[in-house]
Amino acid sequence: MKTALFYEYYEKWISIYKDGAIRKVTLNKYKMTLQWLKKLIPNIKVFEMTRNVYQKLLNDYAEVHEKQTTMDFHHQLKGAIMDALDEGLIEHDPTRKAIIKGKVSRSKKPKFLSQFELHSLLSVLDLGSTINSDWLIQLIAKTGLRFSEAIALTPKDFDFAHQLLSIDKTWDYKGEGGYQPTKNKSSVRKIQIDWQTIVQFSELIKNLPEDKPIFVKEGTRLYNSTINDLLARKCRLAKIPVISIHGLRHTHASLLLFAGVSIASVARRLGHASMNTTQKTYLHIIQELENKDVDIVMRSLASL
Structure with a gap:
């Protein structure tokens, strides 16, 4: 499993831990994250997920997403990474001290009225x-x-x-x-x-x-x-x-x-x-x- 591609591990993790346990709309967000993994790190294996690799993944994602969206991406990945860490598939926590970046937020509608x-x-x-x-x-x-x-x-x-x-x-x-x-x-x-x-x-x-x-x-x-x-x-x-x-x-x-x-x-x-x-x-x-x-x-x- 250490030598499996990371996106394959993540896909299996979604199937085991998320499919049927969360609402369909939330599950679709995890599946969207999977698609971005296939696009951004198609050849990275599980054991190769180091802090540098993970930070570059976040940076590449942040180039076309706002900061809050990048934070959500990070949170959706972290659960799978923590499990891989517990299983001994990854030696050190690659998410430690991760820096969340992102595009400048677009002007948004006011959240509430007086x-x-x-x-x-x-x-x-x-x-x-x-x-x-x-x-x-x-x-x-x-x-x-x-x-x-x-x-x-x-x-x-x-x-x-x-x-x-x-x-x-x-x-x-x-x-x-x-x-x-x-x-x-x-x-x-x-x-x-x-x-x-x-x-x-x-x-x-x-x-x-x-x-x-x-x-x-x-x-x-x-x-x-x-x-x-x-x-x-x-x-x-x-x-x-x-x-x-x-x-x-x-x-x-x-x-x-x-x-x-x-x-x-x-x-x-x-x-x-x-x-x-x-x-x-x-x-x-x-x-x-x-x-x-x-x-x-x-x-x-x-x-x-």
Whole structure:
């Protein structure tokens, strides 16, 4: 096995440890990494994977990818390399002190809106008496659901009596459609929804089939890009920064944090696997809130 080509070892490693254990969309990322190995180091054998070889691999990959993408590439390789190290196929850890480079990031859409901007967006939505994509935008803004979670919702997921929404599945919008599991176990959850949403959706879905998706019409496909295009038009109409549909999830979480909701509660509402994910994602907001906390502490001490 030491003399096997590294990409062959990696391909076998994916088959043993990842295939069937992770979601298809994540598995495809590992397979894409495999294709890059075939392109960049087609002749490197397992035992030849030294620090210099590995760093050059990262550098070559980084020439055509942004830094975060290169970091993901590194993480997808590291698991296989650590196993090869444990098996004695590689003598020293080639990933030790690896330097992550990458192209300068392209200008990206803002991650979230302010409360005023969100109000402006919601005010231009076409919220009629029947379900449409504008209702989907509003629901994601008010719940922080992932796109795949929101379009998998059925009427029976709404508990109007207790103002609860159950999330226990996603919709395979990247594939052939149909239900599939949530991103992780923590993503299976019940979240509280406001009374206005309760009143609106109790009317909207009262005559719809209990176990059919609300937002996906039978026999049709609903693409993330389609909703992002609609959202972009609505943002321009409201004269606010253009964000993505996932940006509405960030907006929801950000407004909750600024309102004083605990990180633990926000993490549960978003279906994060741990609070660490929430802290990393919203570090800039948490730091801003900590600065405000310092001011409050100082004022309180000064008044003693």
